Amino acid sequence: MANSFSLPADGGILLLDKPAGLSSNTALQKVRRAYGGLRAGHTGTLDPLASGMLPICLGEATKVAGEILSGRKCYRFTLRLGEQRSTGDAEGEVVATAEVPALHEASVRQVLAGFVGASLQVPPMYSALKRDGRPLYELARAGITVERAARPIVIERLELLQLSAAELDCRVLCSKGTYVRVLGEDLARALGTLGFLAALRREYVEPFEPLPMVTLEAVLSGPLPALLPADQALPQLAEVRLTERDSHAIRHGQRINPPIPVSGSPGCLLRLYDTEGRFFGLGSLEPDGGVRPRRLYASP
Numbered sequence: 354m355a356n357s358f359s360l361p362a363d364g365g366i367l368l369l370d371k372p373a374g375l376s377s378n379t380a381l382q383k384v385r386r387a388y389g390g391l392r393a394g395h396t397g398t399l400d401p402l403a404s405g406m407l408p409i410c411l412g413e414a415t416k417v418a419g420e421i422l423s424g425r426k427c428y429r430f431t432l433r434l435g436e437q438r439s440t441g442d443a444e445g446e447v448v449a450t451a452e453v454p455a456l457h458e459a460s461v462r463q464v465l466a467g468f469v470g471a472s473l474q475v476p477p478m479y480s481a482l483k484r485d486g487r488p489l490y491e492l493a494r495a496g497i498t499v500e501r502a503a504r505p506i507v508i509e510r511l512e513l514l515q516l517s518a519a520e521l522d523c524r525v526l527c528s529k530g531t532y533v534r535v536l537g538e539d540l541a542r543a544l545g546t547l548g549f550l551a552a553l554r555r556e557y558v559e560p561f562e563p564l565p566m567v568t569l570e571a572v573l574s575g576p577l578p579a580l581l582p583a584d585q586a587l588p589q590l591a592e593v594r595l596t597e598r599d600s601h602a603i604r605h606g607q608r609i610n611p612p613i614p615v616s617g618s619p620g621c622l623l624r625l626y627d628t629e630g631r632f633f634g635l636g637s638l639e640p641d642g643g644v645r646p647r648r649l650y651a652s653p
Contacts, residue, residue: 363412363413363414363582363583363631363632363633364391364412364414364580364583365411365581366408366409366414367409367572367578367580368407368561368564368566368581369409369568369572370405370406370567370569371404371405371569372404372569373402373403373404375401375569377407378398380395380409381393381395381407383569383573384409387572387577388411388577391411392412393415394410394415395410396408396410396418396421397421397422399555400442400534401444402444402550402553403553403554403555404553405553405554405566406556406561406566407555408558413583413650416634416648417583417635423529425526425559426557426559427525427527427555427558428524428527428554428555429514429522429553430524430537430552431521431523431553432523432540432548432549433520433549433550433551434546434547435453435519436449436451436549437449437451438549440477441535441538441550442534442551445549450547451546454544454546456516456544458513458516461516464540464544465511465523467543468508468539468540469508469509470507470508471507474503474504474506474530474532474539475501475502476504476532476535477532477535478490478493478501480532506527506531508526508528508536509527509528510525511524511526534550537550560585560586560589583632584632587624591621592626593624595627596612600625600628600633603625603644603646604633604652607646608644610642614642615644617638618638619640620638622635623635623638623644625646633650634647634649635647635648635649
């Protein structure tokens, strides 16, 4: 049983190092129970096969989860060549095989370079995307394949870390919504063969790159790890310090005019702080410089 823990009134964020073999939701529920059954949500599903950073928002911090989802993500993966699997990873059944051509580091790096930049990617059938209320993976398990619209993604960086006769170890920095399993299959085809992900680890989610992760074992054995403040996830948003009067007004759903003009484009999100410097939620900037409440913490 986890030791007692005094949770900050506004909750916080745990950077969980999700172990392989566990679904993201199962990991989330274990963390949630450890922290006393607080409202909780994770920011970006990791496949059961995958390990690595899974930011979990607890308590009021769940109100910033959507902003973390939009950040870039960095993965390290092993692409095994010569086989295609039904799921695109090691958990699936072999559905096709192919010869693996002789690979040379220079030519492999050239192929990888061709994937860097903006492109369209068709999500896999084995994904949590829904069609008529049903996850696609349920349809896939029933042998049903449906059309999926291609989605825009951006590969910022794609590096070759190690090359052997039938495997590539790579690191990719990519936009939200990128399926590394699909990227691996596409890479294998570009190399003249088939492939699947034998291993996948999410190394970080922006903006948490320099921060350490916490293992599930550490959470469950106690003492419970301290949580990151929610506003640490939002360095890209301008901050607004409000007077006591404006804090009271915006907490009651009213639009306010900050004493100091805020720079930014209309509609952009802002971090809101009270007179004590406490973060209490998000506002949005109006065309005339006013601020409206968007997602606020419950009043203390």
